[in-house]
Amino acid sequence: MLTLNENFLHLQQNYLFADIAHRVSDFQQANPDVRLIRLGIGDVTQPLAPAVIAALHRAVDEQASAETFRGYGPEQGYLFLRQAIVEGDYASRGLDISPEEVFINDGAKSDTGNFTDILGRENTVLVTDPVYPVYVDSNTMSGRSITYAPCTEEGGFVPALPPADAPAPALIYLCYPNNPTGTTLTASQLQEWVDYALAHGSLLLYDSAYEAYISSPSVPHSIYELPGARRCAVEFRSFSKTAGFTGLRCGYTVVPHDIVVPSSGGTSVRLSDLWRRRQSTKFNGTPYIVQRAAESIYTPEGRAQVRATIAYYMENARIMRESLIRLGLHVYGGKDAPYLWVPAPQGMDSWTFFGHLLHEAHVVTTPGVGFGPSGEGFIRLTAFGHREDCLEAMERIGKWLACPSVPFQPAGEGKASSMGGI
Numbered sequence: 158m159l160t161l162n163e164n165f166l167h168l169q170q171n172y173l174f175a176d177i178a179h180r181v182s183d184f185q186q187a188n189p190d191v192r193l194i195r196l197g198i199g200d201v202t203q204p205l206a207p208a209v210i211a212a213l214h215r216a217v218d219e220q221a222s223a224e225t226f227r228g229y230g231p232e233q234g235y236l237f238l239r240q241a242i243v244e245g246d247y248a249s250r251g252l253d254i255s256p257e258e259v260f261i262n263d264g265a266k267s268d269t270g271n272f273t274d275i276l277g278r279e280n281t282v283l284v285t286d287p288v289y290p291v292y293v294d295s296n297t298m299s300g301r302s303i304t305y306a307p308c309t310e311e312g313g314f315v316p317a318l319p320p321a322d323a324p325a326p327a328l329i330y331l332c333y334p335n336n337p338t339g340t341t342l343t344a345s346q347l348q349e350w351v352d353y354a355l356a357h358g359s360l361l362l363y364d365s366a367y368e369a370y371i372s373s374p375s376v377p378h379s380i381y382e383l384p385g386a387r388r389c390a391v392e393f394r395s396f397s398k399t400a401g402f403t404g405l406r407c408g409y410t411v412v413p414h415d416i417v418v419p420s421s422g423g424t425s426v427r428l429s430d431l432w433r434r435r436q437s438t439k440f441n442g443t444p445y446i447v448q449r450a451a452e453s454i455y456t457p458e459g460r461a462q463v464r465a466t467i468a469y470y471m472e473n474a475r476i477m478r479e480s481l482i483r484l485g486l487h488v489y490g491g492k493d494a495p496y497l498w499v500p501a502p503q504g505m506d507s508w509t510f511f512g513h514l515l516h517e518a519h520v521v522t523t524p525g526v527g528f529g530p531s532g533e534g535f536i537r538l539t540a541f542g543h544r545e546d547c548l549e550a551m552e553r554i555g556k557w558l559a560c561p562s563v564p565f566q567p568a569g570e571g572k573a574s575s576m577g578g579i
């Protein structure tokens with residue numbers, strides 16, 4: 158008899174974005190003349206860099222002739238891209254990663270979700286709270302038990318290591334710069350996790366999809382900057398937010414050869430070999446033209462163009478941070494990440510704050526509680542919008558806060574703070 162993987166029935170219905178969409182569409186139907194400004198979106202808005210467009214055109218033209226046509230490519234990705242990544246993202250920072258350790262994919266979502274295919278279902282999982290939901294859902298689908306490390310305002314949004322007397326989680330997901338809080342960890346804070354993983358035989362699954370947004374010199378760009386990480390950490394990167402590939406789809410995963418896991422049969426298995434085996438069965442590669450497009454980001458002109466777009470988004474983030482702080486709100490993130498994490502005034506919950514901003518300021522945000530219980534009382538703003546919209550949204554929020562009907566006490570001068578650099 159046909160049965161289901163009933164773990165899927167244990168998934169929390171992801172109401173968050175559907176719920177936001179319903180509330181926004183109800184409001185818009187009742188108020189068709191209002192122009193809403195959407196600061197909740199997690200998608201980019203600026204066009205692809207000219208170097209990327211040129212690389213796409215060249216690669217498309219190659220498909221028109223039998224001499225240069227490309228069919229199936231290597232499942233792990235073309236060497237030209239893996240080499241560009243190794244040189245551009247790792248060797249340039251003095252990090253020793255080989256092209257054989259790099260696996261090209263169709264975006265970080267696929268690999269952060271799929272990687273656990275090669276890991277035992279009995280492995281326990283630790284995620285931070287609030288969290289990018291893919292880690293939770295993909296492990297729920299596999300029936301793994303999940304614990305949460307709360308990242309709170311009082312704790313500076315730094316997840317605490319599990320207590321010494323608690324069983325160590327086998328898999329630990331860390332995402333820095335963080336979605337949704339926009340905060341980062343210092344090298345010494347990250348080193349504690351690397352040391353913990355090495356001491357307990359845990360695997361770190363390090364998602365650095367927003368690495369390109371780091372500007373503070375003290376913030377690590379790669380987990381491999383920390384001694385010992387090559388023996389315990391897999392790193393996921395994405396071209397989505399780095400270079401606007403949310404529609405093109407490309408990213409990569411680094412699985413160092415030094416991660417070796419004992420099997421029940423007594424042999425030692427290199428995780429990268431098992432991942433290659435999995436990918437060569439279930440994945441047939443990222444399109445050639447997309448890999449050529451990704452390669453172009455590593456050329457001097459590609460790099461400069463991509464950096465200019467990131468600077469545009471981060472200027473949005475700066476404008477929003479400084480405006481909100483001036484208005485008397487607390488703001489976290491937005492310094493090394495395109496996300497701002499804003500506590501609701503006067504102890505409002507996330508959905509109430511969201512509702513006020515939608516109905517009275519006509520600005521759409523994302524309620525923080527949708528990312529986990531520790532997100533309650535916050536909203537997330539993204540810096541991916543158009544400049545004029547960010548400016549107007551700040552003006553609208555300012556007017557709303559100034560309304561006599563809004564019971565808002567601005568934070569005192571010294572109280573308004575940003576911990577984006579932590």
Ligand code: PLP
Pocket residue numbers: 199263264265266267269289332336364366394395396397403407408
């Ligand atoms: N990881 C994090 C933390 C993200 O926020 C996202 C996308 O929003 C992804 C991974 C997925 O990115 P991709 O578009 O490469 O699948």
